[in-house]
Amino acid sequence: MTAPSDARARGTRLPRVRRRRQLLAAAQEVFVARGYHAAAMDEIADRAGVSKPVLYQHFPGKLELYLALLEEHSEVLVEKQREALESTDDNRQRVIASFRAYFDFVAGDGEAFRLVFESDLRNLPAVREKSEETFQRCAELIGAVIRQDTSISDEEAHLLSIGLVGMAETSARYWLNNHGSVPKGAAEQLVARLAWRGISGWDLHRAAEEQD
């Protein structure tokens, strides 16, 4: 670990756009490894093989740098989720694809998911809002599917999707932290099955269950 990423040749100059990309990559590594607060601008600069003022020529401040990354990866997650749900018309497969999307997201891109799911800056309104918005958008995508194919009320469908998204997020994160205990495919399938059993045929058996 602690691969220096791009500390190559402390003396190479880069065109502006290229440098910016690289700075973002370095920042991601540091923010992911240390969290927002423990991350130092000096370390990010070092990691990029550059001095601090360079960082400030590309981003007005630490916060903006962080927000840029948060924004980017939030968008990736929502997009993955959208693709998953559009990938098929079979709802059962949809559930599986949706969970796989979460696991993929968590497994991918240098653990960037920690920015979205485990940010230590949620107390800042801007960050909290972004986080919740991302969460809501995912839930809404799923909620739309549920509503479309059942007679569940809007409010109930929404709450159910919230629960499902929470399950996906939590189990994906858990799976990643305990790599090796269960292979990815199996974990996805298992949790997806739990979800599918939960929602499939909700209307049908509802009356019966209401009896209790």
Add this chain to the structure above:
Amino acid sequence: MTAPSDARARGTRLPRVRRRRQLLAAAQEVFVARGYHAAAMDEIADRAGVSKPVLYQHFPGKLELYLALLEEHSEVLVEKQREALESTDDNRQRVIASFRAYFDFVAGDGEAFRLVFESDLRNLPAVREKSEETFQRCAELIGAVIRQDTSISDEEAHLLSIGLVGMAETSARYWLNNHGSVPKGAAEQLVARLAWRGISGWDLHRAAEEQD
């Protein structure tokens, strides 16, 4: 909001134990409202109607103060969960009770749940471990019930309980943040039903589902 809690009579002396309790209460308010990093020892002291050194006569540092609270409320959650699962022998009722326990926890005690679920100090190993341990203990309690009444393998049962706990935590937090859209009892029931449909009769229908 910003109820001063106990800023009563800036000049009253208190016996050691009583003062300690009060400091913990003040600290909880501030940590919950601001998070660990944005919380200032000065503010905690002020909130308790006392000066900073007093705080340091009761706790060696900011971190220890925080950990004391985290520990306490983590224990409360696990205990609530244990009680819920022991409250009945009917597994369906168990699921409901278990979810209710999460909602109760989130609804209770000055939003102390934010320390356990939304800590902005998870990057510190001590905190991360405590958080995960709490989470695991809850999952393990549920996992034990699942294993006890089904033939699901240990590993699978564990992953399923992880997912369920995640669902409970997420939906409870969401419900609290959007108070008013759904009454507590209804929300609990709805999500509990989702979970119950998911796990009940898992063995029975398993073979059939494996076909796909």
Add this chain to the structure above:
DNA sequence: GGAGGAACCTACGCCGGAGTAAGATGGGGG
């Protein structure tokens, strides 16, 4: 080949907030 500007550096200002020294105060036991 030499201005000019873009990319980069060293070195510092400064501020918030954790933790501390040294002294004031007040009430219970001798």
Add this chain to the structure above:
DNA sequence: CCCCCATCTTACTCCGGCGTAGGTTCCTCC
């Protein structure tokens, strides 16, 4: 009645880390 210790206070020190002033190098384009 007065001493003593526990309680509490004011008023600092110190440090990490963000952001910046001012100067330097190297490439490009005329």
